[in-house]
Amino acid sequence: MNLLTATPASVRQTPTVLIRGTGLLGTSIGLGLRADGHQVLLSDPSATAQAIAADIGAGTILERAAAETAPEIVVVAAPPEATAAEVAAALVRFPEAVVLDIASTKAEILATLLHLTQDDDAALTRTDLSRYVGTHPMAGREKSGPVAARGELFTSMPWVICPAVDPATGEQLSAPQAVEWAEELGRRLGATVHQMDPVRHDESVALISHLPQIAASLVASRLQDAPVSALALAGNGLRDVTRIAASDPGLWVQILSSNARPVVEILYGLRQDMERLISTLEAPRAPGGQADIAQLIAEGNSGVTRVPGKHGAPPQSFAVLTVIVDDKPGQIAAVLNDVATIGVNVEDLRMEHSAGHQVGMVELSVLPGRRDELADAMTELGWKVVLS
Numbered sequence: 346m347n348l349l350t351a352t353p354a355s356v357r358q359t360p361t362v363l364i365r366g367t368g369l370l371g372t373s374i375g376l377g378l379r380a381d382g383h384q385v386l387l388s389d390p391s392a393t394a395q396a397i398a399a400d401i402g403a404g405t406i407l408e409r410a411a412a413e414t415a416p417e418i419v420v421v422a423a424p425p426e427a428t429a430a431e432v433a434a435a436l437v438r439f440p441e442a443v444v445l446d447i448a449s450t451k452a453e454i455l456a457t458l459l460h461l462t463q464d465d466d467a468a469l470t471r472t473d474l475s476r477y478v479g480t481h482p483m484a485g486r487e488k489s490g491p492v493a494a495r496g497e498l499f500t501s502m503p504w505v506i507c508p509a510v511d512p513a514t515g516e517q518l519s520a521p522q523a524v525e526w527a528e529e530l531g532r533r534l535g536a537t538v539h540q541m542d543p544v545r546h547d548e549s550v551a552l553i554s555h556l557p558q559i560a561a562s563l564v565a566s567r568l569q570d571a572p573v574s575a576l577a578l579a580g581n582g583l584r585d586v587t588r589i590a591a592s593d594p595g596l597w598v599q600i601l602s603s604n605a606r607p608v609v610e611i612l613y614g615l616r617q618d619m620e621r622l623i624s625t626l627e628a629p630r631a632p633g634g635q636a637d638i639a640q641l642i643a644e645g646n647s648g649v650t651r652v653p654g655k656h657g658a659p660p661q662s663f664a665v666l667t668v669i670v671d672d673k674p675g676q677i678a679a680v681l682n683d684v685a686t687i688g689v690n691v692e693d694l695r696m697e698h699s700a701g702h703q704v705g706m707v708e709l710s711v712l713p714g715r716r717d718e719l720a721d722a723m724t725e726l727g728w729k730v731v732l733s
């Protein structure tokens with residue numbers, strides 16, 4: 346089936362998808378598409394990565410598939426630096442397929458692809474780019490490799506679709522049908538689809554993805570020589586801020602290098618704020634010092650209210666109630682069961698472990714108006730409840 350003549354809306358079609366690069370993201374996409382009824386083919390330069398992806402059910406290794414099985418969609422899920430060359434190779438090798446990539450930055454990859462078409466005896470032509478759409482699922486983990494993959498990784502998360510546009514002329518190169526298929530794939534994986542041009546995408550992710558990674562890494566790097574006695578006191582504040590500090594350095598070298606300009610612009614502003622804070626804290630009780638500190642925290646308050654809530658809905662504040670549970674199987678289910686019986690909807694749930702104690706803390710986010718009622722009812726049922 347040529348997807349440029351078959352839009353996803355016509356009949357429900359399940360194109361055969363080849364995933365090139367079967368690490369965390371590629372394998373997660375494979376698992377999700379298999380669950381949605383697609384035939385998935387897998388290929389990775391690492392024989393181990395592709396074997397693990399196949400073993401955990403993400404698809405069939407390309408070389409083992411029947412010779413006549415040609416992919417209708419290719420998803421390049423390779424490291425950012427390898428992505429442009431892999432997209433070009435897929436466009437040439439599968440001349441009817443729609444080719445998507447999922448790399449974390451978009452403008453540099455498109456520029457490289459355009460550059461590849463300019464060579465007179467290049468295998469890749471400008472027309473081939475009508476079958477290419479850049480995309481970026483805003484979902485991931487701080488782990489890499491197929492073993493960390495999850496088919497439901499993309500559920501309710503944003504997925505950015507960046508149709509290829511020639512920056513020199515503004516001409517859209519991606520065919521509308523190819524864009525439709527890119528969006529459809531994101532939706533079939535449970536994501537919420539957003540369209541954006543590559544440059545605006547890169548500026549946006551510099552702020553909402555690359556800055557947080559840098560902040561987490563910088564904070565966590567302060568811990569390297571911290572005394573064990575200090576680390577033993579770590580509460581949720583530190584965990585909240587440092588989770589992504591465990592991310593793969595190899596991947597982030599590539600992401601930050603290919604989006605350096607927009608990231609640097611943000612870091613200039615951050616540097617200014619840091620310098621102001623440092624000089625204020627050098628004499629915190631000097632005139633104006635207290636107001637300066639309060640302003641910094643208040644500016645953070647105002648920023649955090651702008652982070653969208655779940656399902657990409659407008660930000661909403663939920664009230665949090667923490668239930669202390671024994672660290673043994675079945676406790677979370679028992680908590681949720683009782684909450685359901687009380688009739689309160691859980692908007693979000695988080696589990697934390699208390700350092701040094703055999704207890705867990707189940708944090709339930711609920712509508713503010715229902716919190717006290719839930720806390721009373723849970724206490725009555727024998728749970729230890731903490732309001733924060």
Ligand SMILES: NC(=O)c1ccc[n+]([C@@H]2O[C@H](COP(=O)([O-])OP(=O)(O)OC[C@H]3O[C@@H](n4cnc5c(N)ncnc54)[C@H](O)[C@@H]3O)[C@@H](O)[C@H]2O)c1
Nearest residue numbers: 366368369370391394423424425427448449485486489490
């Ligand atoms: N990790 C995240 O949170 C996240 C989220 C969104 C998008 N992405 C993007 O997804 C892509 C893959 O990231 P990941 O986290 O799955 O990394 P990963 O390290 O888990 O997997 C990358 C895989 O690509 C393979 N590979 C290496 N060179 C290749 C090549 N030339 N062609 C094909 N495959 C090749 C590796 O063997 C490995 O299996 C990256 O471009 C990344 O920017 C990552």
Ligand SMILES: O=C(O)C(=O)C[C@]1(C(=O)O)C=C[C@@H](O)C=C1
Nearest residue numbers: 449482483484485486487554589
């Ligand atoms: O949740 C995480 O672990 C992530 O780091 C995911 C995250 C993000 O910043 O949201 C990181 C980089 C990717 O390009 C996309 C998603």
